[in-house]
Amino acid sequence: ALLDLGSSINLMPLALAEKYNVGKITISSKMGLLLANKSMINAHGMIEDVLMKVKDLAFPVDFVIVDIDLAGERDIILGRPFLATSHACINMKRGELTIEMNEEKRTLQVYGKSTNHCYKVEIREKDLEKAQLNSEWMEERLEEEELPASRGQSYEESTEGTDVIETYNPDE
Template sequence: PVTQSKTPVSEPVVAPVSAPMPNLKPSIPYPSRCDNERRRMDECLALSDLGASINLMPLAVWKELSLPELTLTCMTLELADHSVSKPIGIAKDVSVKVGMFHFPADFVVVDFKPDPRVPLILGRCFLKTGRALIDVHKGELTLRIRCEAITYNLDQTSRYSANYDQMTANKIDVTDEACEEYS
């Protein structure tokens, strides 16, 4: 089972980009994915979650950002209350801006009501792409690309605290099932 930690980034720093970014001197790991000039950016918060093996995005956020078509998936999610949810699809290669950096990320899109404080959940795969270093003692999260880095103080996140006892989906297990129509 995958258990989410509830540590949001300390300020609105994550901005999914609905169209590819211009081909400037890239500071992203995959510059070939980003070659158009115009892009639309919407700022929102995100939850950095070491326990999550996937990046989650609510369907409402996907629609609001006008992202490209979703890729179908056979994935099934088991929520904390042991109910099963089928994702709508996967948003591939979404460019996520954190500070001055842009990272490509795939998001599993699920039809649930987003928490307006942290509508995106960024899992281990995103943190790995961003070469995240987490210093628990200092309360810092550092993302790096090459020799550039940006650091966030996680101890300043108390303004985003919530009563998690009232939430039902505090754990998500990813279950891959073989689908006959895709085999």
């Protein structure tokens, strides 16, 4: 699973939900999802209260089901709802995730401990200028580039009459 602080939902591909028979899609929806790359996909529906077992703790999780292929070891995305339910605490320095249920805590090693220590950061003016030029170049390209329409529809057409869940962008 991929833990994503930027995701406002928990996401599971339809194929995975069917493979493991995790429950019946009880809520059909015309919900549109705006992905980080600004493309739109439509949700297939929702499955509520799927029990996610982490070590020996089980958490009820509501999943939005989408008909996409997330091939790889991280087939589901656990967003802020799961992280809040599990009282997740992430220690970046130690590479640990601590979860809690009924005052029982479990700690998971999510990546190797950091051995790189940084005591001084030096930014040279020419590096800063280069970064600003790259940023300006990227902004120009993004303004020029028209995003592909979802299934032959414009963004406005594809979101008409649907609820749109946008991913969290910390820069906004």
